[in-house]
Amino acid sequence: MVKLVNAVMLERRSWLVRLVLSALSFGVFLSLALFFARQELVRSIESAGHDAVGRLTALDAKVDGALDELRAQLTTTPCTPEFRAQLRRFAYRPDGLNEFMFAPKGAIECSVSTGRFDPSIDLGTPDILPSDAAGSAVWLQLDLKSIGLDGLSGSIVLRDAVAVVVPKEQSEIATETPDWLSLEIMRRDSRGNWWHRSGDRGLYGAVLAATGPNRSGFDGLFRRMVCDASGSYCVAGIADPWRLAASQKAATLLAVVVLLVVSHLAADVLRAWVKRYCSFENRFRRHLSADSIICSYQPVMDLRTGRVTGCEVLARWRDVDGSIVFPDRFIPLVERHGLTLAFTRAIVEKAMNELSQALPDDARLHVAFNVFPVDLSDKRLPDVFRCCQSMSPRFSIIAEIVESAAFVACEARAQIEALRRADVQVYLDDFGAGYSNIQNLASLPIEGVKLDRAFAMAPDDSLMARMLAHAIELIHVSGRVIVVEGVETAGRLASLRALGSAVERVQGYHISRPLPIDDFAVFMASESQRPASLPHAA
Numbered sequence: 333m334v335k336l337v338n339a340v341m342l343e344r345r346s347w348l349v350r351l352v353l354s355a356l357s358f359g360v361f362l363s364l365a366l367f368f369a370r371q372e373l374v375r376s377i378e379s380a381g382h383d384a385v386g387r388l389t390a391l392d393a394k395v396d397g398a399l400d401e402l403r404a405q406l407t408t409t410p411c412t413p414e415f416r417a418q419l420r421r422f423a424y425r426p427d428g429l430n431e432f433m434f435a436p437k438g439a440i441e442c443s444v445s446t447g448r449f450d451p452s453i454d455l456g457t458p459d460i461l462p463s464d465a466a467g468s469a470v471w472l473q474l475d476l477k478s479i480g481l482d483g484l485s486g487s488i489v490l491r492d493a494v495a496v497v498v499p500k501e502q503s504e505i506a507t508e509t510p511d512w513l514s515l516e517i518m519r520r521d522s523r524g525n526w527w528h529r530s531g532d533r534g535l536y537g538a539v540l541a542a543t544g545p546n547r548s549g550f551d552g553l554f555r556r557m558v559c560d561a562s563g564s565y566c567v568a569g570i571a572d573p574w575r576l577a578a579s580q581k582a583a584t585l586l587a588v589v590v591l592l593v594v595s596h597l598a599a600d601v602l603r604a605w606v607k608r609y610c611s612f613e614n615r616f617r618r619h620l621s622a623d624s625i626i627c628s629y630q631p632v633m634d635l636r637t638g639r640v641t642g643c644e645v646l647a648r649w650r651d652v653d654g655s656i657v658f659p660d661r662f663i664p665l666v667e668r669h670g671l672t673l674a675f676t677r678a679i680v681e682k683a684m685n686e687l688s689q690a691l692p693d694d695a696r697l698h699v700a701f702n703v704f705p706v707d708l709s710d711k712r713l714p715d716v717f718r719c720c721q722s723m724s725p726r727f728s729i730i731a732e733i734v735e736s737a738a739f740v741a742c743e744a745r746a747q748i749e750a751l752r753r754a755d756v757q758v759y760l761d762d763f764g765a766g767y768s769n770i771q772n773l774a775s776l777p778i779e780g781v782k783l784d785r786a787f788a789m790a791p792d793d794s795l796m797a798r799m800l801a802h803a804i805e806l807i808h809v810s811g812r813v814i815v816v817e818g819v820e821t822a823g824r825l826a827s828l829r830a831l832g833s834a835v836e837r838v839q840g841y842h843i844s845r846p847l848p849i850d851d852f853a854v855f856m857a858s859e860s861q862r863p864a865s866l867p868h869a870a
């Protein structure tokens with residue numbers, strides 16, 4: 333997943349990313365479609381089951397009702413011509429029940445179609461015994477040839493010596509059942525045995541096994557069992573989605589095409605969303621907190637004594653994958669989203685907390701913080717450094733400000749004065765680059781100036797390197813403390829020292845790179861062991 337997100341973010345192998353996302357979306361949509369299809373299929377089984385159960389229950393009621401009515405109407409001696417005439421009259425009714433018989437104890441003595449049977453035909457033990465004395469006995473699935481109904485099959489229901497033939501078609505499953513749906517109707521007798529009534533033989537057992545406790549995994553078929561309230565009838569149903577799809581080829585094809593198109597569109601939306609959600613900007617905004625901000629401390633050396641007397645606090649940010657992000661990536665975001673003051677406050681509080689814990693109580697240090705140019709017009713800025721006041725004189729605080737396009741000298745002056753009242757010294761940062769203005773250098777009540785690192789980092793014979801001495805002289809004339817940053821070599825350190833006392837402090841990779849707090853504490857401890865006369869590493 334991480335690889336996929338990275339590929340999306342970096343726009344690498346866009347065809348592959350699109351393919352993977354399309355496949356993912358297709359999978360999701362297909363699952364959804366199958367879920368709804370499953371609901372529909374299960375609903376179809378249930379509705380066909382309820383239909384069948386309803387029809388059979390109604391048929392039973394109709395048969396029992398007809399037999400009760402017939403018994404009440406039979407007034408003559410059984411199997412006499414008058415008796416058979418009474419049976420026949422009843423049989424003519426248009427209710428689908430046309431063959432009535434006199435069959436005491438299951439032995440048929442006469443019927444509407446055949447007349448008298450001599451000897452009588454014994455039906456044997458009924459398949460379904462009567463539940464009570466007033467109940468019906470039933471013989472299921474009989475070939476009715478023996479009672480004179482050639483080519484017919486069905487059941488015989490006997491109630492108090494009068495019986496009726498229920499033709500097979502009447503208890504059949506509806507003929508309009510689609511071929512992807514198989515049903516079996518079962519009838520339960522009073523002893524709890526189940527009897528096949530119609531449909532596909534064996535389905536009941538198969539559904540019971542597949543839905544029971546020892547069921548195996550999903551085999552692509554959906555199964556359901558529907559029973560009536562009394563538990564006399566159950567319908568087992570199996571729906572085969574693949575047969576359904578095959579029988580509806582055009583609709584299935586159309587559904588697949590629609591799914592493909594929708595998945596493709598969804599993949600594009602997903603890609604855009606992942607890009608937006610996982611973009612550095614959004615990640616940074618979501619996870620920016622005091623915990624994810626890291627302070628790095630770059631030692632600042634007093635050039636005259638060779639001692640490290642201060643540090644600049646530089647912000648880093650820990651990304652969600654643990655990697656460390658440098659300020660050039662996130663400082664513009666902090667500015668764009670108006671988080672500058674809160675960010676500076678978080679850095680100041682974290683750094684002061686770490687420094688006060690990691691350094692010995694007798695350590696004395698200048699601690700320099702970068703201030704966003706935009707906050708120079710925010711009256712709340714001095715308040716950001718309030719937590720440092722209790723730590724004086726251990727730490728003396730410096731706010732480094734950069735002249736920018738929005739730099740308004742009179743606002744900056746008021747802010748600088750407010751900062752000084754809050755015991756914060758103010759230095760102009762990156763002097764000599766960007767918007768640096770000599771008039772500001774002369775007129776603003778600043779304590780120091782940090783010369784842009786481009787001067788110290790310039791190659792020895794370059795114009796910038798030659799300008800270094802002049803820039804120092806210019807600042808020196810203004811009477812400000814001069815800090816030169818970007819000192820990367822012993823040679824550059826020596827050349828600065830050779831300029832005399834103009835440069836007060838230096839900072840750069842030659843002295844040390846920015847360090848995590850623990851390493852900075854170790855660095856400071858080793859500094860305190862070093863004899864003061866030994867110039868630092870030069």
Ligand SMILES: Nc1nc2c(ncn2[C@@H]2O[C@@H]3COP(=O)(O)O[C@H]4[C@@H](O)[C@H](n5cnc6c(=O)[nH]c(N)nc65)O[C@@H]4COP(=O)(O)O[C@H]3[C@H]2O)c(=O)[nH]1
Pocket residue numbers: 630645646647648658659660663676679702703704732761762785789817818819820839840841842846
């Ligand atoms: N090549 C080279 N580089 C050196 C040398 N010595 C110091 N540097 C780098 O120069 C930058 C000095 O900070 P900056 O001028 O205030 O410039 C800072 C500052 O403008 C801004 N920044 C960093 N932390 C904060 C912060 O907490 N708040 C604000 N507002 N800005 C910050 O990000 C800028 C870059 O910071 P970093 O990447 O940490 O880069 C740091 C430091 O690592 C050297 O000898 N050689």
